[in-house]
Amino acid sequence: MKRREFFKKAGVTVAGAAGAATLASPALSQGRTQWIGVSAFGKAGLLGAAYENFAKTVSTLTEGSLEIKLYHSGELVGGLEALDAVQSGTAQMGYGAPYYWAGKSDAISFVAAMPYGLNAQEQNAWFYYGGGIELADETSYNPLGLKFLPLGNSGNQMGGWYAKDINTVADLEGLKFRMPGLGGEVLKTFGVNVVLLPGSDVLPALTSGAIDGTEWIGPAADLGAGFFKVVKNYYYPGWHEPATVLDAFFDKGAWDSLNDTQRAAIEQAAMATNLGVLSRFQAVNNASLKKLVNEHGVQLKPYSDELLQAIGERTPEVTAELAKKSPEATKLYNSIVEWREGMVQWSGISEGKFMNARTSAPFKTI
Amino acid sequence: MKRREFFKKAGVTVAGAAGAATLASPALSQGRTQWIGVSAFGKAGLLGAAYENFAKTVSTLTEGSLEIKLYHSGELVGGLEALDAVQSGTAQMGYGAPYYWAGKSDAISFVAAMPYGLNAQEQNAWFYYGGGIELADETSYNPLGLKFLPLGNSGNQMGGWYAKDINTVADLEGLKFRMPGLGGEVLKTFGVNVVLLPGSDVLPALTSGAIDGTEWIGPAADLGAGFFKVVKNYYYPGWHEPATVLDAFFDKGAWDSLNDTQRAAIEQAAMATNLGVLSRFQAVNNASLKKLVNEHGVQLKPYSDELLQAIGERTPEVTAELAKKSPEATKLYNSIVEWREGMVQWSGISEGKFMNARTSAPFKTI
Incomplete structure (x- = not known):
């Protein structure tokens, strides 16, 4: 334009x-x-x-x-x-x-x-x-x-809501799951029937059984969306949307x-x-998560190591293919991949190591 | 005032x-x-x-x-x-x-x-x-x-520089170490001779052996401070100053x-x-860390689980005593301790879990 x-x-x-012209005030003169x-x-x-x-x-x-x-x-x-x-x-x-x-x-x-x-x-x-x-x-x-x-x-999102437990790669086959974006592209390669739905259609689709599950955002937004009324298995972490x-x-x-x-x-x-x-x-997620678990009977479950490892190994193949679609995508992808390498190294020994270590400290209010 | x-x-x-009084311009009229x-x-x-x-x-x-x-x-x-x-x-x-x-x-x-x-x-x-x-x-x-x-x-800091390896609680006894703030108060209870020095005096004190080590900030700032010229053992993570x-x-x-x-x-x-x-x-620390390790022979070392656990268990006793010094300190401390509890729960299953999981993904530039 x-x-x-x-x-x-x-x-x-x-x-x-x-x-206005007599004043040296750009806001007025312009x-x-x-x-x-x-x-x-x-x-x-x-x-x-x-x-x-x-x-x-x-x-x-x-x-x-x-x-x-x-x-x-x-x-x-x-x-x-x-x-x-x-x-x-x-x-x-x-x-x-x-x-x-x-x-x-x-x-x-x-x-x-x-x-x-x-x-x-x-x-x-x-x-x-x-x-x-x-x-x-x-x-x-x-x-x-x-x-x-x-x-x-958004910060790190939650993995999503599932009607049934999923533990193995075999459990992904034939699953009807709502997940937009790059994460959905990865799940497709495991035989997931990836569904794209606007927000307002997700709860009805879960209720009717048209989908077996959905990812959304994090506890605060997910509580408001009301998925807990229909499905109870809430998986973490959000490998598909870390931030x-x-x-x-x-x-x-x-x-x-x-x-x-x-x-x-x-x-x-x-x-x-x-x-x-x-x-x-970051401030509101934990209170919402407590409410989901304590008041609505939600089962908080970690993705299995098998799943996290298998999906993690597959992800770079899928994202690299998507990044080859144009020179612009390739350039952006390479910058992010290079940056990621340094960040994984530094955050691994600083933030990551610290967060594991601090659980040993028994703080109490006085 | x-x-x-x-x-x-x-x-x-x-x-x-x-x-100016004829114009509705707060900046000029005031x-x-x-x-x-x-x-x-x-x-x-x-x-x-x-x-x-x-x-x-x-x-x-x-x-x-x-x-x-x-x-x-x-x-x-x-x-x-x-x-x-x-x-x-x-x-x-x-x-x-x-x-x-x-x-x-x-x-x-x-x-x-x-x-x-x-x-x-x-x-x-x-x-x-x-x-x-x-x-x-x-x-x-x-x-x-x-x-x-x-x-x-600062983000998560580094643990600090040590002339000799420290692996056990016994290694802390009698150590002359520069660490200001609450972390220093904790180390005192392990028999560390905690020294407070202005920044410009730290390198000379390390060089003369007047101190056995020092914490500072993170790789970027520490590289500039030049401690690597005198001591080579660089420990992580910065339990004393997580952010x-x-x-x-x-x-x-x-x-x-x-x-x-x-x-x-x-x-x-x-x-x-x-x-x-x-x-x-966050952006500059990893490159500086690489330089310290690859060009200056610095040995990057994790604090032992024994040390992280022992110091973590002791810390709340020390901080609680300091927080009892005034009603203001108590009020502030209790707010932070309560907030911390929710954050450790939420970050543990989101950011913490994610950072451990993502190392399995072998990204490469294309």
Whole structure:
């Protein structure tokens, strides 16, 4: 989209007050900008609240020179149409998860999460100090006319809900399971009948037996989704989504026309939101997990070593094939794989070793 | 400090241009504010760069209505005098680590890090969604006339440098070791002669044999400090500092006199800096560790299970005694201990389990 088109579509409402030229105030002399922001998420949840807070913060930081009027999922366009809405100029920014836009790009799913890949801390290190944001832009967002910023992370997800126990590779054969993204591609190679369903259809499908199970997010979101009413076996860990990235995407023309203050406001508020969303998921998951187990009879179960090992050994074959689909996907994949190697080494002897060791300390309140 | 005193000390330089009253521009009508910021850290390192970037960002976000002129360690006052400088009104903000100010507060060291306590993700969850910032203020910073915000995290540190191998509890007896903070208090109970030395004195003390070892931060910072020239045994993990918090502290009167934009600018830039510092440590540690091992002959060694278990069992006794010193310390300690319990449960089945499982996946670049 061209710059002129953007200004028309973005609806610049104040071109500068009459006396503004006498003041050295960029916000006034360059006028006030109104954006429309769309979202793949509903207003009610944790992510809707984070998006509201982000827009409010940008307004406060720019003293109203950049206002983002938000439309959550279904309010202006459907949740999965958010990226289309920005590309068509209906909105100037959107909020979602990169793998929602897999139909638009062979590379973009690798920005979201890689099975057996990076945890949230390592993912953020790659984004901010490993060239990750620039590479996501170059390989995935810029070709779509967009600019990317991370706007939250789920942290390590849960493995999912199963009607029956699964312990062995043989138990996967013929299983009807809902799992989008790269994890689903891996499960297909084990004979799983991978089903893709919009969120609202998952509980009915579980209830009717149309599917044998589903992954979702983590305890807090899963409790709200109510899967515990139908199936009781809740597996961990979420090998398929170790730290799923939420993405903000901006019309590139709109982004480029921001002044320094506006751009800094978005960048700082986005980085703070990235940490805030991860922190909030981390803060609420355990209480929700307790409720699921203690009040709803959910059985918390680890994936067997056999399964974790077999799926882990298969995963790189599947992801490598997907990464060969385009030069952009290959470039992004190689960066993540290289980064992952160093992170597995460092986190293994620091965070990983520490988390195993600390269980020996019997802390009590006094 | 009273508000009037603050304005005098902070040196408000522009009270508003003559014509400003006719404009609805809070930044102009309330004038421009200049602060002085001091630091416990030198300009050259990762933390000095983060502090510079923070101040620059605040200036950009406020369009110059709040300028923070920085003086790094030794430039205006000594690094460990930073908090004194803010309390006396010489500066309006400071940067350091909470345990540097242990002489001022019985509670404040618990804000920094607890041996066998929270990792960085859990620590941030507590700060932002567990009431941690408010509790740190109430118990530790407000009583000193200050307002607190987290401004970075080291992530999991390394265990430290030792001239000789240590494998058993008996090896600790009589050891002369530099370790400040709560970890040092724990080691004392094992007969360690715990030594406190300013950073610049550590390498000379190691060289002369005045100490048998030292902890420092992590591979990147430790490489720069040059300890590898004298001792070669480098132990992990950093049970004593699983995720050390860096603190920003503000004169309470100065903080309270900020307008909404200025306060939001500091809060957002601080939260972004918090994530940025952690991300940068995470990004650079592994390459530094490789250099230490491959180019400088450093021996990377895990603490023995015997030591990790014995120290882990002793730690809560020691920290509980320290937390009994004042009602503020007790209140803060109990909040952290309760939070830790939920986090150990959740992180154990999510992040911890995942990090063990993912090593089976043989990713390669394509």
